[in-house]
Amino acid sequence: MSSTSNPRRLRWRVVDIVVAAVLGVAIGFVFFGWNFAGNSLGGLLKTFYPPLKGLVGGVWLLGGILGGLVIRKPGAAIFVEMVAALVSTLLGSQWGLTVLISGFLQGFGAELVFLLFFYRVWKLPVAMLAGVVAAGFEWVFELIAWYAGWVWPHKLVLGGTLMVSGAVLAGLLGWLIVRGLARTGALDRFESGREVRQLV
Amino acid sequence: MSGRIVAEDWGWRHASRRAWAVRHLNFVIEPGERVLLLGASGAGKSTLLAGLAGVLGDGDEGEESGSLLIDGLVPRDLRGHAALVMQDPESQIVLARIGDEVAFGCENMCVPVEEIWPRVEQGLSSVGLALPLGHPSDHLSGGQQQRLVLAGALAMGADLLLLDEPTANLDPAGVHQVRTSIGQLLQERSNCHTTAQSGPCDYAQGDGAREYVQRYDPPRHSAQPQPRDSAQHPPRNPAQHLPRHSAQPSPRHSAQHPPRNPARPLPRHSAQPSPRHSAQPSPCHSARQSQNPETTPTPTQPCSSHTLIVVEHRCDVWADLVDRVLVLGAEGLIADGTPHEVFTSRGDELAAMGVWVPPRTTTVNSGPCDSAQGDGTGQCTQRDGTGECAQRDGTGECAQHCDPPPTHGSVGTAPTDPPASGLSARHSPRLSVAHHQSRHSAQPLPCHSAQPLPCHSARQSQNPETTPTPNEPCSSDNPILSTQDLTIGYGTKAVATNLFIDIPQGKSTIITGPNGSGKTTLALTLAGLLPPLSGKVIASDNLAGSSLPHPHTWSSKELLTRIGTVFQSPEHQFVAGTVFDEIAIGLKARGEKRGREPLSRRAHDPKENIEEKVNSLLDEFHLTHLGRANPFTLSGGEKRRLSVATVLAANPQVIILDEPTFGQDYLTWQAMVSMVESLRDQGTTIISVTHDQAYLDTLGDHHINLGER
Ligand SMILES: Nc1ncnc2c1ncn2[C@@H]1O[C@H](COP(=O)(O)OP(=O)(O)OP(=O)(O)O)[C@@H](O)[C@H]1O
Ligand SMILES: [Mg+2]
Numbered sequence: 001m002s003s004t005s006n007p008r009r010l011r012w013r014v015v016d017i018v019v020a021a022v023l024g025v026a027i028g029f030v031f032f033g034w035n036f037a038g039n040s041l042g043g044l045l046k047t048f049y050p051p052l053k054g055l056v057g058g059v060w061l062l063g064g065i066l067g068g069l070v071i072r073k074p075g076a077a078i079f080v081e082m083v084a085a086l087v088s089t090l091l092g093s094q095w096g097l098t099v100l101i102s103g104f105l106q107g108f109g110a111e112l113v114f115l116l117f118f119y120r121v122w123k124l125p126v127a128m129l130a131g132v133v134a135a136g137f138e139w140v141f142e143l144i145a146w147y148a149g150w151v152w153p154h155k156l157v158l159g160g161t162l163m164v165s166g167a168v169l170a171g172l173l174g175w176l177i178v179r180g181l182a183r184t185g186a187l188d189r190f191e192s193g194r195e196v197r198q199l200v
Numbered sequence: 201m202s203g204r205i206v207a208e209d210w211g212w213r214h215a216s217r218r219a220w221a222v223r224h225l226n227f228v229i230e231p232g233e234r235v236l237l238l239g240a241s242g243a244g245k246s247t248l249l250a251g252l253a254g255v256l257g258d259g260d261e262g263e264e265s266g267s268l269l270i271d272g273l274v275p276r277d278l279r280g281h282a283a284l285v286m287q288d289p290e291s292q293i294v295l296a297r298i299g300d301e302v303a304f305g306c307e308n309m310c311v312p313v314e315e316i317w318p319r320v321e322q323g324l325s326s327v328g329l330a331l332p333l334g335h336p337s338d339h340l341s342g343g344q345q346q347r348l349v350l351a352g353a354l355a356m357g358a359d360l361l362l363l364d365e366p367t368a369n370l371d372p373a374g375v376h377q378v379r380t381s382i383g384q385l386l387q388e389r390s391n392c393h394t395t396a397q398s399g400p401c402d403y404a405q406g407d408g409a410r411e412y413v414q415r416y417d418p419p420r421h422s423a424q425p426q427p428r429d430s431a432q433h434p435p436r437n438p439a440q441h442l443p444r445h446s447a448q449p450s451p452r453h454s455a456q457h458p459p460r461n462p463a464r465p466l467p468r469h470s471a472q473p474s475p476r477h478s479a480q481p482s483p484c485h486s487a488r489q490s491q492n493p494e495t496t497p498t499p500t501q502p503c504s505s506h507t508l509i510v511v512e513h514r515c516d517v518w519a520d521l522v523d524r525v526l527v528l529g530a531e532g533l534i535a536d537g538t539p540h541e542v543f544t545s546r547g548d549e550l551a552a553m554g555v556w557v558p559p560r561t562t563t564v565n566s567g568p569c570d571s572a573q574g575d576g577t578g579q580c581t582q583r584d585g586t587g588e589c590a591q592r593d594g595t596g597e598c599a600q601h602c603d604p605p606p607t608h609g610s611v612g613t614a615p616t617d618p619p620a621s622g623l624s625a626r627h628s629p630r631l632s633v634a635h636h637q638s639r640h641s642a643q644p645l646p647c648h649s650a651q652p653l654p655c656h657s658a659r660q661s662q663n664p665e666t667t668p669t670p671n672e673p674c675s676s677d678n679p680i681l682s683t684q685d686l687t688i689g690y691g692t693k694a695v696a697t698n699l700f701i702d703i704p705q706g707k708s709t710i711i712t713g714p715n716g717s718g719k720t721t722l723a724l725t726l727a728g729l730l731p732p733l734s735g736k737v738i739a740s741d742n743l744a745g746s747s748l749p750h751p752h753t754w755s756s757k758e759l760l761t762r763i764g765t766v767f768q769s770p771e772h773q774f775v776a777g778t779v780f781d782e783i784a785i786g787l788k789a790r791g792e793k794r795g796r797e798p799l800s801r802r803a804h805d806p807k808e809n810i811e812e813k814v815n816s817l818l819d820e821f822h823l824t825h826l827g828r829a830n831p832f833t834l835s836g837g838e839k840r841r842l843s844v845a846t847v848l849a850a851n852p853q854v855i856i857l858d859e860p861t862f863g864q865d866y867l868t869w870q871a872m873v874s875m876v877e878s879l880r881d882q883g884t885t886i887i888s889v890t891h892d893q894a895y896l897d898t899l900g901d902h903h904i905n906l907g908e909r
Binding site: 009011013183184185186188189190191193194197198199200 | 215216217218257258259260261777778825826827828829830832833
């Protein structure tokens with residue numbers, strides 16, 4: 001593909017900025033909804049075994065994964081996740097401003113993985129790995145912020161559940177969403193969209 | 201920087217396409233040339249203009265081959281050198297009020313503040329847009345949008361004027377006015393004097409407004425700042441808000457002019473002075489000179505050669521303004537020369553490829569293009585200026601002039617028009633057949649309009665059993681839609697009042713009128729998409745079935761099989777991800793509805809295979825190769841054909857077409873007209889809004905002129 005050797009490959013175009021922002025806002029609404037739905041589901045799981053609540057955490061990592069997979073430019077993962085976190089905070093969230101910290105760390109985690117592959121590989125395993133690493137950063141933050149008092153086995157299981165959730169609910173789900181979007185032609189101006197639709 | 205444009209084996213492939221939009225282009229356009237760019241729909245004309253304006257994007261958007269340079273520079277790095285009027289004017293309007301919109305280009309060209317508003321006013325008046333500066337830019341008709349964008353481009357005073365079908369949506373008076381203004385502009389520019397050159401503008405100067413003379417002051421010769429390397433401070437190109445590229449080579453490449461394409465004859469520029477390589481005039485200043493033609497000392501040599509490149513399928517408008525014609529083909533240029541050379545020596549070949557080649561019987565006076573000659577319909581061979589038959593016999597017919605359709609070949613033209621007889625046999629037979637049918641079913645020809653015809657003959661032959669009585673009153677007595685004291689408009693603002701209109705059933709009605717006279721509003725109101733402000737739209741019982749007889753009260757499901765609408769702006773009706781699906785949607789929806797409409801002729805359709813039907817429509821409309829493309833990525837003409845095809849596919853009883861033929865080349869125009877004709881012959885009522893005289897001549901069974909009321 002000619003674009004891989006193109007020096008402008010990693011530069012943001014206007015359409016990248018606009019779509020990233022729109023994506024961020026849309027995901028912000030998803031976060032807002034999940035703050036209730038996911039959180040009550042997590043509460044339910046918690047009654048069986050507290051660390052299980054990590055299983056719902058993946059949805060909150062979607063912004064970074066989707067941002068990276070759609071835009072494919074440096075910073076997209078952090079940007080989209082941050083916008084989403086900000087929007088969900090403005091809409092009102094039970095965790096207040098700490099959401100912004102989470103948002104940054106989660107986006108950063110995903111970004112790190114995409115960087116690791118030089119913003120060249122966007123396959124499913126990479127997406128899932130990005131979900132796992134994002135979950136890892138979130139885990140560390142939650143250990144410090146919320147669960148400092150937990151016993152270590154609980155802490156470790158929480159890390160495991162968060163990462164599984166990150167791999168599935170952020171990585172796999174995000175990858176599927178991008179493919180679905182691409183099928184509609186909505187992403188035709190992005191490499192991510194054209195890859196799925198093939199040339200005509 | 202009056203740019204010399206050099207294309208060397210240039211090509212562009214849009215990232216989502218396998219095929220190159222344009223390829224193997226080799227040409228040189230000297231500053232000051234006026235070029236008409238022709239080519240079939242989809243040949244890549246708009247792509248080339250976008251390339252020249254530097255808005256094609258980079259590796260993310262597509263793949264480039266060869267080089268396209270202006271004064272040795274990549275157009276992308278040369279902001280503000282070109283004023284581009286895009287094919288879809290709506291996509292180019294950014295600001296809320298029309299005055300600001302026109303000023304925006306000037307601001308980005310760093311025109312001094314006090315000069316901007318005079319320019320804005322002049323720009324608006326030169327395109328005939330007589331609206332207050334504060335008029336909201338989203339309350340404009342299609343033609344008014346086009347005028348607004350043109351005004352902005354003219355006011356900018358850029359060196360390179362790139363116009364993509366700038367008159368496609370204009371009424372005839374507007375076409376004339378725009379053409380004249382552009383002619384004048386080019387004239388003024390090429391007459392101005394060289395001594396008054398200034399340094400390139402930059403943003404700092406824009407603020408120091410006192411430095412600049414007022415509009416009608418004599419030009420100043422000395423107090424201008426020293427020329428600076430303009431490439432270091434390129435004004436922003438308003439068409440593109442991308443981050444600026446910093447490391448740019450100097451624009452002064454005097455020694456770097458690549459050789460001209462040897463194949464190209466030099467009709468008139470052999471004595472052209474070579475482009476200036478010192479002290480490039482700033483875009484700001486050169487335009488200002490043109491503001492003072494009367495005070496300018498005697499012109500000695502062109503001070504700033506303004507280049508015009510215009511794309512227009514109907515070239516008659518531009519014929520005497522351009523001095524060169526380039527024709528794009530699939531693999532590079534297929535013709536290049538003066539209009540006369542190109543049209544006389546290559547006409548047949550070009551017509552076969554879909555270029556709207558004008559008849560070449562007239563010569564010097566009217567230029568090679570003369571619209572009054574060929575109507576492109578193959579119906580009446582001679583018409584007078586009004587589009588009527590020149591002679592009629594006692595019955596009002598003009599029989600001897602309506603030659604029977606040829607058995608092969610030429611559909612579409614007068615015998616005095618050789619290119620048409622060279623039309624490929626591939627397309628003609630089908631078209632001939634369509635004309636045959638219409639003749640034998642006694643459908644009204646345009647020249648028959650004076651004589652009432654027996655009604656329903658076509659419908660009877662199609663489905664005898666569904667027509668209640670063969671001797672039904674004539675359709676004009678039995679309109680399928682009519683209006684009573686109708687006032688149309690948006691919100692509370694009336695656009696037209698006291699309309700009493702009858703739309704005859706099973707015929708083709710054409711609505712014409714000046715830009716902004718309410719044609720589209722009327723069409724939308726008839727279509728049931730806009731409620732009348734007062735008065736009524738009344739549908740016949742036949743059409744309304746069991747619902748109320750007022751289209752705007754119908755649900756969209758009900759509308760689907762009753763009235764289909766093709767909007768002026770094709771994008772407004774695209775809903776699917778591919779061209780194929782877009783057409784299939786109408787067919788599927790229609791399939792669901794089938795059988796529920798008692799009088800519908802659809803009940804008698806053979807059980808059809810949607811895929812087959814879509815493919816045949818794609819074929820009719822020359823879109824087969826784009827079946828899997830995203831509708832939004834089509835060229836202007838392709839989008840138009842797709843939007844017409846989608847509505848034809850749904851086959852409602854009434855079809856409303858708003859500017860159905862804009863952007864069409866000769867072949868696709870014929871295909872579209874013959875489709876519409878054959879639908880009409882099957883009993884569909886067609887209502888079209890158009891400025892296209894040839895279309896009116898062919899399909900104007902009934903004519904409503906909103907302007908004359
Ligand atoms: N943004 C785009 N993405 C993908 N393909 C495109 C895009 N724009 C145009 N094309 C394709 O490139 C080809 C050339 O398009 P272009 O718009 O340059 O044609 P054109 O000569 O201007 O045609 P028309 O007379 O119909 O306006 C067409 O096949 C078109 O479908
Ligand atoms: Mg075009």
